[in-house]
Amino acid sequence: MTDPVTDPAPTVAEPEVGVDDLDVAIQDDHSLDLPTVAPGEVLLEVEDLHTTFSSPRGPVLAVRGISFELRRGRTLGIVGESGSGKSVLSRSVMGLMPSNATRSGSVRFAGNEILNAKPKVMRGYWGDQMSMVFQDPMTALNPVLRIEQQITESLHEHIDLSKKQAHDTALQLLTSVGIPEPDRRLRMYPHEMSGGMRQRIMIAIALACGPKLLFADEPTTALDVTVQAQILDLLQSMQRDRQMAMILVTHDLGVVAGRAHDIAVMYAGRIVEQAPSKALFGAVRHPYTEALLRSIPKLEMAKHTKLDAIGGRPPDLVHLPEGCKFAPRCAYAQDVCLVEDPELTPDPADPTHLFACHFPVSGVGTAVPTPVAVAAPVSSSPAPAPIDPEVSA
Amino acid sequence: MFTSVFASVLPIKNPDVQSTDTPLLAPGQGGLLLGADGNGRDMLSRLIWGARVSLEVGFASVAVGFLIGGLLGLFAGYYRNWIGKLLAGLFDILLAIPALVLVLALVAVLKGDPSQDEALPGVVILIIAIGLVSIPLLARITRAQTLAWSQREFVLAAKAQGAGSGRILFREILPNVLPAMGYIALLGIGIAIVAEGAAALFGASVNPPQATLGVMIDAGRGDMEDAPFVMFLPIVVIFFTVMSLNFLGDVVRNRFDVRESAL
């Protein structure tokens, strides 16, 4: 193993050099006439997007009416548990859908409607205008191809480059995502690398053609904590340097807290709360977001703190309940919640803060440390607690 | 078109009905519905009886392979020590020997001297020969399945409960391996019927006047010029029987494939 004392420190190389060259190459050789958008302008507009999968049990309502817009240079964090529709949402926007899915609504990318675009047109967007970093770098990379081939594949698809140019671009990309000895890595196969390295390669591939929109779908879930921090830092710096719009999908509120400009919390296929990061964590309004934050054990809590668990489980997307979908698990639910599904509406006090709830919580900061949860530390020899009455069917 | 009619109708019927129905749907000619063979025997009833014997051979020989091969495969997959390695090596060697040659050799050995009284009936000899050949095939597939399932944590959980090897093998692993084995066995019956046909061409099938589909094809070879249907009809029957068995296999597999999680 390398000696920590004498080993030089190949830090993340300045990405500017490589990226600038790349941008020139891209703008020179645009085969498809796709419009460019100035930084800060609205890049992606999603309106009332629905995605339904047909299944033997009946239609699965995975995404049920989602609207948002995303500007260049901004990061939107989408948070939700499994079955919330967060991953389906990003795939629906990109148009990467299986054959049993139907979509409706509107998705406009740089002003062009792409929801019903033909596959041929979409191929012009994928990789070039928008690309995706997947959760599991091992299955997302082709095990029998060398790294170089996998990176240059999309370059050749969208940009007319010579072999030499493609190789040089690939080298620059690997350097920019912080991979030491990029020359050697290009000749390697995915299985010869660690998980973190593979995720860096995935990011390099996603960035190869200089996309304007990057989807990162649980990019660090398969990685260890210390590596997770590296990859999130990398994504953040890439997003900033390239003025990309980024959608960061995760189940972990902690991952998006300091890294996304805006956060949308999803539950049962809908956004239940959406706000700029600071506003959201500063004054949580939706009971689900509050419950989610409270149920996470925190480092600051004393040991054996009884957690505020959310009872029950997310609803079945085939047989959704009437009214607010969170109502059956909600501590604040009243009769109206079981009948009427609340709309996503802005907070009168802060129009950037949207929530869908009949009885929003007070809005007092629920960010860590959670006052309620810390309030009742249990002694190390707790009395037998009553069993969670949540009896699941 | 013909095929599709069969495909949709056959898998839901049981094999006995298939063997009687199949020829009826074939186009008729001559005085008898399907004509007669060189010896003037009714082709239809010959076909039905021949198919029945063929199916018997198929089912019984695969049953032999299923029991012995399945058991050996289960052990080979579960015991990762020298027992498993030895068995796996054995299967590989047996699989390397051309199956048809092995069947012919076994039939020759088992038949022995036909003049002796204690000679086994031809059908039984065929069953044993084809059954023995199918053992390594089924064993290998069972072994692969067992290897995969014994990696599962529920096997570890059973061990942690103090379960013995027998209990783990037959209570935990076998029920999970069985559907795949059944599916392969149904395909195996088809293969066995075809194998019987091939063996018949070498004269290594049942003794006349008993007939199997293979024997009928062999007998029809002589009349190829005058009456091609005598040879052609049994081939058609084999084709549809084997195909419907394959479809049945798919149905079985879909039926018993447990989902491991909701959604």
Place this chain on the structure above:
Amino acid sequence: MAGTGTAHLRAPEDALLRVEDLVVEFHTGRNQTVHAVTDVNLDVLPGETLGLVGESGCGKSTTGKAIMQLPSPTSGKVVFEGTDLTSLGAKELRQVRTKLQMIFQDPISSLNPRRKVEDIVAEGLDIWKRGSRAERSEKVDEMLLTVGLDPDVARGRRPFQFSGGQCQRISIARAVITDPQLIVCDEPVSALDVSVQAQILNLLEDMKAQYGLTMIFIAHDLAVVKNISDRVAVMYLGRLCEVGDPDVLYAQPAHPYTSALLSAIPVPDPDVRPDARQTLGGEIPSPLSPPSGCRFRTRCPKADEQCRDEVPVMRKVADDQFVACHHPLAPGEVVTTVSLAGASA
């Protein structure tokens, strides 16, 4: 980290379980040896929960399985109630197994998809023929109720008809039904959604209190481990780094790795700027050829020649806080950002 030593162990007669010099090695095809666990010493007092924490490949799960003798360790002792489990024959070991139970990470894979829930839960009783058929059935109902499942609904169903959290409840019922003394929980909540995770953690605490269990809780999530543990042991690349009371250890980590691990956890608070926190560079070296001396030295900003040459020995730095490091962090000291140097995968 990556240390050895026994300073953190308590008196042998007090411990329910004592693991001494545990070594687990696997041989791979090409004459290579995976050093999964090296010289690990641990003990658990009756009624205590020991948290075993570290990143993937640190050997925490392997340690848990070695304690269960699934499979037995390469060398070292696992003393349970005064008996060294590694010295037992197959038959005696099977007898002891009812006292030691395990809960696994993957709620789906750890339940046999072809068996009914009632059979899965009753397995331990069936194997040992405890009680009459009716008594066993009654016990299954009682257990299912205790873990928060409706027996009438759950009994006849198969695992795929349940969600991940419910499957984990079934696993807990199966483990507790034989009245074990020690339960090894191997990442029992890491496959679950956050909202369900809290339910299961609370349930484990309740079960522990109700049945007087002793637990070894293995996880990669430091916050989860702290929540449930009385004592925490941090592992890195097969060796122990730091052992101590979580309240002390988290407030003032003495090992640079513990400190880096703590600061790498994403906090749901936008005011904690991620950039301001120290990010640990590099990745975990291969356990095929772990670094000499301290195994953490390739990523440690404080590493020097001593770390390369000598394996650090566990020593006491505070009340119930022990660290295996040549240069432990002083109170309040933080490790500064490390380069991406050791990133040779």
